[in-house]
Amino acid sequence: MVHVARGGEGPVLVLLHGLGATGSVWRGAADSWPGAWVAVDLPGxxxxxxxxxxxxxxxAAAVASAAPSGPVAVLGHSLGGVVALALASGWFGVDVRAVGAVGVKLRWTPEELAKAAALAGKPARVFGTRDEAEAWASRLAGVPVDDGVVEVDGGWRAALDPAAFGVGAPDVAGLLAVAKAAAxxxxxxxxPMCPPEHLRAARADGLVLPGVGHNAHVEQPEALGPVLDRLHGLLVR
Incomplete structure (x- = not known):
């Protein structure tokens, strides 16, 4: 089961967060979308x-099961950006008319992949208090998150399933090649995870958002204005 939050009316934007986060991180950016929005908690x-x-x-298949019918734009951050591109392939039955990816890590070293695989094999850390678990969950996500912890026997842990770290490196070039929507x-x-030179090497028309880092949608939601404008224009044209 995939949890979604909804708001607004009009052209639909599906929002997909990054690894460790939840749909709550999109609240600021969602307010700037001139239509309806659907913020998903990714599986795990x-x-x-x-x-x-x-x-x-x-x-992507899990998100597709909860996606609205009809044409949508999809915007994802980091891991969510790769899932958004996968949905744009049309393979999962979602009518994606425009897709945006923010802060996707485009280059991976063997050491980084090995570290991610090691994290995927570790059990979730259990803390004695909710506050400790929430601090750990926010550290994993890189931003403060709501709904990011669960109560378990012996205390609290981050809601993030550690196995999600094992998703691997994305084939962004391949996904862009098969996308049926403008990206x-x-x-x-x-x-630091997607510096401008990596972005522009992957996509000459990549949008560099001034003055923000990896979590632009949380640091300065208004910085996503050019991305949202482009997606809205593609969706309603």
Whole structure:
């Protein structure tokens, strides 16, 4: 089961968060969208159930099961950006007319992949208090998150399923090649995970968002204005 939050009326924007976060991180940006929005908790995050196996395809299929019918724009951050691009392939039955990806890590070293795989194999840390678990959940996400912890035997833990770390490196070039919707790639000017030179090498028309880092949608939601404008224009044209 995938948890979604909804708001607004009009052209629909589906919002997909990054690894460790929840749909709550989109509140500021959602307010700037001139239409309806749907913010998803990805599987293994927040209030959504975990998966037996994590891949970009399995995440996209789970999101597709909860996506609205009819044409939509999809905007994802980091991991969510890759899932958004997967949905734009048309393979999952969602009518994606425009897709945006913010802060997707485009280059991975063997060491980074090995570290992610190691994290995926570790059990979730259990804390004695909710406050401790919430602090850990926010550290994992890189931003403060709501609905990011669950109560378990012995205390509290981050809602994030550690196995999600094992999703691997995305084939962004391949996903862009098969996308059936116009795509807008972007990243913060100060994003260490997707620096401007990586973004522009992958996509010459990539949007560099001034003055923000990896979590632009949380740091300065208004910085996403050019991305939202482009997606809205593509969706309603």
């Amino acid at each position: 995050h927040g209030r959504s159930a975990p998966l037996d196996r994590y891949s970009f395809g399995s995440l 807008a790639l972007s990243a913060g000017e100060l994003d």
